[in-house]
């Protein structure tokens with residue numbers, strides 16, 4: 128089975144490519160710019176994948192995150208490739224609590240809106256595709272969130288997420304890729320933790336001085352945004368053999 132990993136030069140894409148082994152082609156923006164439908168089509172025609180995992184995005188670029196996802200779905204459909212589209216908990220906001228797959232998107236940021244638009248496009252173009260929403264992705268010290276902890280600073284106690292280990296996430300996405308499931312799936316970790324608690328856990332794992340992790344609040348900083356967003360992944364977990372471990376589990380030694 129041939130896999131095409133879009134966003135293959137990124138954090139999640141690199142782990143997906145590693146787990147797929149030699150049957151994977153990893154593509155970044157130099158291989159095909161997702162903003163260009165012809166470039167996407169040509170890449171898919173060249174690689175002839177059975178499965179496409181789209182983990183590509185650009186936080187502040189609607190044309191990549193939303194339009195690009197639509198171009199990928201069109202190409203996947205045309206070439207009868209199975210599509211797994213990676214989405215985000217950023218599609219939610221507005222009320223504290225748990226969000227399962229039945230909750231409609233309610234984004235608070237342009238990034239969240241672009242991810243929600245991408246989901247709608249992918250589901251309309253390719254109803255057989257999997258749309259996999261995830262939360263903060265945690266891996267080694269080079270992961271974005273871990274690098275921030277190494278740099279030190281303020282971490283919010285009122286920003287709550289369900290972080291996932293990059294290896295668990297990649298394994299879950301590949302399981303979904305070879306399944307018959309379609310539609311929205313939540314693929315996040317089992318524990319809801321604040322960014323502050325997460326930063327302390329990462330500092331402890333990496334042997335850093337915890338005094339470099341300073342508690343703050345989004346409210347005191349006067350920032351709007353998503354705040355408390357907990358992805359409920361129970362329904363998807365029941366379909367998987369891989370365990371989506373919680374951050375307290377995978378960041379605690381022993």
Ligand SMILES: NC(=O)c1ccc[n+]([C@@H]2O[C@H](COP(=O)([O-])OP(=O)(O)OC[C@H]3O[C@@H](n4cnc5c(N)ncnc54)[C@H](OP(=O)(O)O)[C@@H]3O)[C@@H](O)[C@H]2O)c1
Pocket residue numbers: 133134135136137138139140154155156157159160161162181182183184185191213214215216261262263264265271
């Ligand atoms: N990181 C998180 O905590 C988090 C949380 C929730 C959801 N997600 C979702 O998870 C997915 C992967 O995130 P990540 O953190 O692994 O991403 P990342 O490390 O920032 O990698 C982004 C990837 O997108 C590619 N890309 C950017 N612009 C492109 C373009 N115009 N055309 C083609 N490819 C382009 C990049 O390629 P180049 O290297 O060539 O630029 C790179 O391979 C994304 O869908 C994101 O929304 C991430």
